[in-house]
Amino acid sequence: MSDARLVEAAVFGIEQPNNKAIEIVDDIASSIESGKSTLLHHVQLLQSYLTSDASDVRSKGTQVLSLILTKLSKDAFQKNSVSVLVTFLTSRLSDPICVPQLLDGIHALSRLPFYGTEEAKQTSLSIFKDVHVQSFQQRTRNVAFQIIEKIVKDHPKTLKQIGDDFVLGLAQMVDGEKDPRNLMIVFQIIPALVERINIQKYAEDLFEVIFCYFPITFRQKSDDPFEISPDDLKVALRNAIISSPYLTTQALKPLIEKIEATSANVKVDVLDTVASGADKFDQKELLANFENIVDLIREDIFMTSDERVLEHALGALTALYASISSYKDSQVMNSDAMDVEMTSEATIKQNKLDIILDEANVQLTSEDLSQCDLTGKIVEAVARSCAENFVVVFNEIAPILFKRFEKDESLVHRRQIIVALNRLLKVSTELKNVQSALVSFHDRILAVYRIESSSNEDHEHATLHTSRLRGIQLLILLDNFLTDNEKHLGIKTLTECLVNSDTDDSVHQKVLSYILELADIFPNNICTITLPELFKALKSTQSTKHVDRITHSLKEFGTKKYLFSNIEMSLIDILSTTGLRATSELYVARLIQELTHSTLENNTENGISGSLMDSVATPILQNVIRRAENQCPFELESLKELARAISFIVSASSTQAQSEFIQHWLPLIGNTVTEIKPKDETANISIMTSAILCSLDPKTIISVGDMAGWIKHIAEVARQSPHSAQRQSACEIIASVINKTSNSSLRLELANSISGAPPTPDTNITLFCWVIRALAACKDKIAYDMARSLLTSTISQIPKASAEAIAGYNLILASHPWAVTRNTKGVLKLLYQQRFYSEIVPTILQGFPSASKETKTYYLMVLSRIFQHVPKTILMHDIEKLLPLLIEALRLTDPDLKSTTLETISMVISEVPNLLRLDLTSTIIPLHLESMIPSAENSIAVRCSAVKNVRLIADKFTYQDLQPAMYQVLKALAKAADDHKRLVRQEVVKCRTKWLLLED
Amino acid sequence: MSGKINAAPQVYDVQQTVRRESPTDHDDSVHDPIDADEIYELIRNINDPEHPLTLEQLNVTQRAHIHVDDANSTVLVEFTPTIPHCSMATLIGLCIRVRLLRSLPERFKIDIKIAEGTHQSEEEVNKQLNDKERVAAALENIHLIEVVNQCLSTASA
Structure with a gap:
């Protein structure tokens, strides 16, 4: 077929549902690529269609041209041809029928290296002048925005040449856009545009067309192929608004109004935008509205029950106060009359801080201290804004807290004051150069954190104690505040609390986390103060709960690489001596095993297993042999734990290391x-x-x-x-x-x-x-x-x-x-x-x-053993055949068999409940209810599983299915609620609630 | 402005678990009496009617304020309203009672009281909470039982 016929076929076939025209275009593109024909030749062939009086023919011709341009690689173009094509395509943009196809063609050209400043200028001006973008469908609008985005990002000279008109053009182009995909592009264009040209003249126009979307809400469809999430859009809009001070300044007042919105999501969005744009607002404008905005944010903090709003409100406060501080620095730098400026700006800054400080003063001196916690958070947020603000805030608030602490005897109030002070100490550990502000209060601070004896029964006492310990940890973390001796005493105090068997569980958990945090910074102190105390307590304690706690603490410390060998050595050392209680010995052995395992898991260094062979495996084996010889062998369970440790080490070692190890040990053991062996102790080795x-x-x-x-x-x-x-x-x-x-x-x-x-x-x-x-x-x-x-x-x-x-x-x-x-x-x-x-x-x-009956029982028991180790998908495959056997097994008296059977039935209830529907009330439920009655055959595991299944049944069947058995079940559950084992009762509570709340 | 009785209550840290597993938990020959920890575990996660916070987070219920005598089948739970004029105190007490009624064996006599000196209408609320007929009447109120179930939804999770 001749080229002319091909082009004709492409033009008239382009809107047909079959892909023939596309295939023709592909052929044309490949013939151009291969040099068999030229682009110019095909444009000439298309000329009559492109200039036809019939609009549909023009449109189709343009579409074929654009398609050819899209298919061609960049090497198929020459500089002149790009320029000519851009001129041709842009000159025709005033023809609305052809705009979608023309934009496709321009878009294809805009990606080429020959598409230069002049072409970009021509394109932008024509789009702004001739295309009423919002009158077209989403796809066309999207292409137009993509072209503009490409120009903004790749052609800064064009932007400079067009200047203000580009901003205005863009604003007009965006006005009324609703599609999230297009908006996403627009929001990304604006920060790039702001970076390249001054938008001042038409900032208001631009602001109006983008701020109208704020706060943006959009529900993402589950099958959205573009994967634009509401959060992406929100962040992109926020970045657009805060990209230029010309935009943020206009945003300030509307943002202030929107803070009062009722929706938590909107509040969070507004607060985040305020925080992100804080340093870009016009400072005079911000100062004029500062009190108002802080008041609104503070009201949110006091009134909200939403944690997110609280967190973002505090973040906004920090950002606002930080922006005031940076403003002062820049102004002083530019000022000729430095002293005068300093004075006036210091006053302004103090005034703004006073908004917070005055209110805090009122709250912290109020009789019931009802808002102490939130006030503490606000003060913390403001103090965090910068070192200067911290010093002012601390000098103002700390004396109020000290005074209140000295006068107030209430435990609740004392704790609240300590928590507030802790917040400030936490900030001081994060900021540089603020520790000197604390030094003048050294003695008064220490007085607050002096430990008093506490009663373990009292929750309030425990929380007060925890707050104090947290404060001590923060003081230790502060640079140049405590002397070495004071730090030593601080760690000792925390250690005493950690080691003390009377310490409340919740306090113990907290203090452990505090010391673990300190261990990263002061490992030597932990090695010399904390660990020896823990080992001492481990050797002497008689309480299993205490041993559990100590070994738990040691395990946590042992996960720190630099403490592992110290702990592991000491533990092995403890095992070499006799006199430890058997339970303690088991805990120690288990700890050695767990630490060895985690070290090998987390440590990929070469040679770690080799070093563990020398430092752990060998001493363990020596200990085991020595103690067997001395007639004071390890208990079997402890030996198993130690053997596991050795197994981890040996299996992680190289074959050569293994050979050397067994060459040494095999002759011995x-x-x-x-x-x-005649004796148990030797046989157990x-x-x-x-x-x-x-x-x-x-x-x-x-x-x-x-x-x-x-x-x-x-x-x-x-x-x-x-x-x-x-x-x-x-x-x-x-x-x-x-x-x-x-x-x-x-x-x-x-x-x-x-x-x-x-x-x-x-x-x-x-x-x-x-x-x-x-x-x-x-x-x-x-x-x-x-x-x-x-x-x-x-x-x-x-x-x-x-x-x-x-x-x-x-x-x-x-x-x-x-x-x-x-x-x-x-x-x-x-x-x-x-x-x-x-x-x-x-x-x-x-x-x-x-x-026979006996063989049946035997078979069922074998089946129950096999079931325990086979994935449920396999079981479910044969479940119809197995179900009668399972029901049979429930009638037998072996507890293990019953327990396994109940677990398998649980799978059936979850996966294929319909299979049970027929026998539900006549067989399945009654058998379960019988299994809830304590007896030798109904062990704890059986009773728990039975109750769990009855709960699951309530989930999986309809009210109509369950109704006939309701009375029977509730009666059995009421009885089971008095089971003598707590584990069973816990399950019964859940199950009973479920059945009591069943509704038709 | 919020219309809540106590708009910004103090929130306390909570414990992950009340009880660590004991070696005798799986020994069927050992009797585990119903104790204060078990009762506390039942009620600590009840939701406050006003806030998305639990009674434990608000310090309304405390382990130390629960007295159980398993042998004599009695339970006394004292709770502390967040503020002395809290009008939700009766509802909170009712939630605790319903939770215990649905969980404990029928032999138990359950007493629910406001901790002494923590509410201005203490006596009146205590009377309401421990009057069998008034509790039964309250539980027949469909709207009220819906609210109670809502508060208990977190407790039984």
């Missing part, structure tokens, strides 16, 4: 898993051996010579040892070694040598299950055969082992601190638990209907 060996990387070689023989020894211990800890450790090591053996045939051989399927009466079921765990994690098929044989053989052939087998299913899938887990580099294939579920559960479902 390896026999705890290969030989049956096997826990440490297991933690070390199970945490090794699969590549780390355990140098034991004959591996199969070594494993057999361990298996023997697993079967024969009279010590449960030793048997357990032996099983863990075997499972870990099998699991980490990468060669599958070797793995199988190893597993067979330990435990062959099916189990016989001689089989050690626990060891059998550990082997299944090791193989199932690798998704080894043999694991499923072993598990099925456990299911079918145990109950029929070795009934006495069935309880062990049931527990074994839990063991196969549950997480473990170190044996066959991801953390210790065990081989755990993706979705291995789900695979186990899908292999085993069908066997149970198949056998269940024909099984």
Whole structure:
């Protein structure tokens, strides 16, 4: 097809719904790009359409031209062609029919490097003169604003040449705009424009067309592809208003009027705008209105119940007072008669501060001090504005506070005064060069913070105490206010409160946070004053609650990198001595474990695990061995915590470090898993051996010579040892070694040598299950055969082992601190638990209907163990088949089974309640109500789960569904409200409220 | 101007939890008596009728002002109105009573009182709050029970 025919086809097809015309334009653009034809040639071909008398043909021709311009890359243009095209397109802007298409073309040209100052000027003037932008649709208006934005940002010379007319043109163009997308562009144009030219002459026009949107509200649609949020628009408008003093000055009075708005959102917007524009308002104007605006803001502070309004009002006060201060500096600099100016401006400033100070004086001397807290906040906001204002405010307010404190005995008032003083101290820690103002009040300040004895019962006493402690912390943080000795005493006072077992819980929490803040600045003082006191109390206290508190504090300090090693060393040191209560010892061991874990988690430095091996793992092992030898071994639980710490360190170490570590330790403790030990204390060390060996990387070689023989020894211990800890450790090591053996045939051989399927009466079921765990994690098929044989053989052939087998299913899938887990580099294939579920559960479902009563119970218990470890999506998939079994299980008497079943039913209620509708009032609810009655089978967990489910039922079913059971449920809940366990009662309260408030 | 009785009340810091978990919590053989902490946990989060603040934040309820005798099935809760002329005192007391009625076992006798010397119509309000018939009549008032439920919505969350 010839070029002329192509152009014709494009022009007449451009408004057709199919994309043929677009494809033609694409072809034209690519032929121009490739040099086969030229842009000029196509413009010439389009000429007859562009100048046609028929408006629709003109419009279509223009559209095709604009489209070609849009599709072309910048290399397809020459300087002259851009200039000619701009002249052509802008000259035709007076033709309203073609404006949308013309603007598209200009927009395409405006992005080109050849689009220069002259073209920009031509474009702007033509748009301002010939286009009545607001008469067009949103898209056209948007393109017009985009062109102007591009010119403002990229062509400052054009702006200068056009000058005031540009401002006026823009103001006229914007007038009446309503679309948020366009407004967003307009608001972004204005700050850029203000930066480049003086807008003074037409500032009023510009102000009028933008301030009319303030405060802007707009509801964002959930599917808005432009993602303009109300906040974006709000901030953009605010930035536009405060971009120039010519605009802010005009905004002052309307803003003052709008402060009184009733909507909290509007108030916040106005206050933010006042705060942001404070330094741009005309100073004379601001001074004239200052009292009025401060009064209004203060009224808001006193009257509002909205925290946001309060916060923004205080921010506005700070900004306003800061602007007054900066005004003075600039005026003095420019003044010839400096002294006179200084005096008059100092007076002005004092007058403005007096607005606040006089009122504060009244409030702080009033009898009931009812507004003390808010007055304190206002004073704080003003003091924060600048160092100078702080000094004036402090000199005025502090003596009032001291005087009131000395005279007033009321605890509430004393606390309020201390809080107000704390606010000023807080500001003084943030500002520079203000500490000298405090020095003259040194003694009076200290008198306020002197600690009195406090009663723990009294909430008021506790809060007074906390305020004082906060003040002491602030004084310590102040530069050059306290002497070193005073700081020492201050930290000691805080420490005493932290360590004292009588300290109220809320006070304790606060004081801990205060000292933690100080620890960053004074780590040495914390090391020499606070930590020794905590360790001393830890050794001596007899109260578990106190130990809990101390270890909690130490844990918080231990998260600070510079305090960690100090704390960890001291804790290990404490463990080396005997005499600590068993509970305290457990807390200490757990703390060592938690600190080790968090340090390894948060510290990515190389070599950290190596240093922990020397500083933590080795001393722990030495302690464990020494204490076992001295007949004062650790309790089992403490040993487990310490073993976890060692497991973290070993698994985080390199294979070389691991090899060196086991080379040293295996000869010393390896026999705890290969030989049956006569005494418990030596046998228990096997826990440490297991933690070390199970945490090794699969590549780390355990140098034991004959591996199969070594494993057999361990298996023997697993079967024969009279010590449960030793048997357990032996099983863990075997499972870990099998699991980490990468060669599958070797793995199988190893597993067979330990435990062959099916189990016989001689089989050690626990060891059998550990082997299944090791193989199932690798998704080894043999694991499923072993598990099925456990299911079918145990109950029929070795009934006495069935309880062990049931527990074994839990063991196969549950997480473990170190044996066959991801953390210790065990081989755990993706979705291995789900695979186990899908292999085993069908066997149970198949056998269940024909099984004996005893076998049914066994199956249900196995199912409950498996359910605990399978994601609910998997369970939900088979839930219709499982539901009858679940209901059956609720009728059985095993508490664990009931508890798990109730948890599964809870999922059913949440996810597929319809499945239960038929049996709801006849079976489901009555079974739940029966499970609420305390008995051996209805443990605390069962009762809590039952009550939770009954509450969930009220959420998920309609009033009509529940109505028949209402009386029955409320009666049962009234009875359950008197359960002897608090945990159950707490659930009953929530459930009862829910049922009592059910409405038709 | 706001039409509230106490437009800008003093707001206090609140505790995260009243009770730490104890090792015997999960031991079914140990009896946990209903104590002041448990009652406080039930009422501390009741909303004030005037402000979006809880009774604990306004210091209207305090742990020390709750007296419980589980063995004899009695509870006495004293509360402190934020100002002595607070006309919401009766409503606050009613909210506390309803919350306890809905939560405690039926065997309990519940007394709700204004802390001594903290309200100008103390005696009258106490009388209203502890008169069974007047409380029952109040709870039949649909509008009133809606307000009470609104105040209790945060408590049972």
